[in-house]
Amino acid sequence: MKTIVLVLSIFLLCSQFFAQQATTPSLLQIADRYWMQPDVVYGSANNTPLKLDIWYPRDNPNPTPVVVYIHGGGWIFGSKEGAVYQLLPYLERGWRAVNVEYRMAGNSLAPGSVEDTRCALRWIYRNAAQWKFDTTKIVLTGNSAGGHLSLITGMLPDGTPLDNRCYAGAQYGDVPMKVAAIVNWYGISDVNDLIAGPNLKNYAAMWMGAMPNAAEVAKSVSPLTYVRPGLPPIITIHGDKDDVVPYTQATRLHDALTISGDVNKLVTIKGGGHGMFAQSDYITGFDEIWKFLKENKVTQ
Numbered sequence: 001m002k003t004i005v006l007v008l009s010i011f012l013l014c015s016q017f018f019a020q021q022a023t024t025p026s027l028l029q030i031a032d033r034y035w036m037q038p039d040v041v042y043g044s045a046n047n048t049p050l051k052l053d054i055w056y057p058r059d060n061p062n063p064t065p066v067v068v069y070i071h072g073g074g075w076i077f078g079s080k081e082g083a084v085y086q087l088l089p090y091l092e093r094g095w096r097a098v099n100v101e102y103r104m105a106g107n108s109l110a111p112g113s114v115e116d117t118r119c120a121l122r123w124i125y126r127n128a129a130q131w132k133f134d135t136t137k138i139v140l141t142g143n144s145a146g147g148h149l150s151l152i153t154g155m156l157p158d159g160t161p162l163d164n165r166c167y168a169g170a171q172y173g174d175v176p177m178k179v180a181a182i183v184n185w186y187g188i189s190d191v192n193d194l195i196a197g198p199n200l201k202n203y204a205a206m207w208m209g210a211m212p213n214a215a216e217v218a219k220s221v222s223p224l225t226y227v228r229p230g231l232p233p234i235i236t237i238h239g240d241k242d243d244v245v246p247y248t249q250a251t252r253l254h255d256a257l258t259i260s261g262d263v264n265k266l267v268t269i270k271g272g273g274h275g276m277f278a279q280s281d282y283i284t285g286f287d288e289i290w291k292f293l294k295e296n297k298v299t300q
Helices: 002-017 027-033 080-086 112-126 145-155 202-208 214-220 248-260 279-295
Strands: 034-045 048-057 064-070 096-100 133-143 181-185 234-239 264-269
Touching (some): 034 112, 048 080, 080 096, 080 133, 096 112, 112 133, 112 145, 133 145, 145 234, 181 279, 234 248, 248 264
Parallel strands (some): 064 096, 133 181, 181 234, 234 264
Antiparallel strands (some): 048 096
């Protein structure tokens, strides 16, 4: 079943990414270009193995930039297999890619997802030599809840309680986990805004469950909580008609980052809903991403 999902995901990926090209590569051509190591275990929690997939070019044994993709689904559903299509634009530029799975509400409430993605990032740093990851050029990205997890994973300072599950300290050669950039596709920046009041969303309430300190936990996993000078460059792509993750989540983050002096950019998709963008909008989004990454010396 996993193979079928993977093949369908690759087909979708190819058809979307290459629609503007004269020809679309076949699945065999894709297989000729890249290796994929599936289900590498990066940790465990609640008797659940935590896994990631690693994609890399067949013809480049040297260290490369790496994109770390975190899938969406409101912290309650989704899978890494369903998110493969987001990797190809980076793979086509010679990057390596890591596609991360994490615990969701059916297994663990907040902040479990954040603990897992922080552990995944630490695993990437610890295993960079083996997999030829250039740790000076790690880019986090994801959509919706995955955008939130990309933001919080890259913005958290080292050594918070959210690192306790996998933090080992200097004796293991750990280094500060500062990523090169964050690419946020319509992610959540303020979880508290979505668990009460006019912007209440069921998916956010389900992630919090019935915990009595939900507001405190929500604040601890909200990217806005950690805005401060010196953050990695952050680019956000968000539709101004999004009714799942309100557009104000993007504007508030953009304003806060700008006030703190952090390099950031907000790309507004006019009339765009929750990821329901026109093909031309996706092309524009990636054009802006490459421009932003080049300006910040992540890519050439």
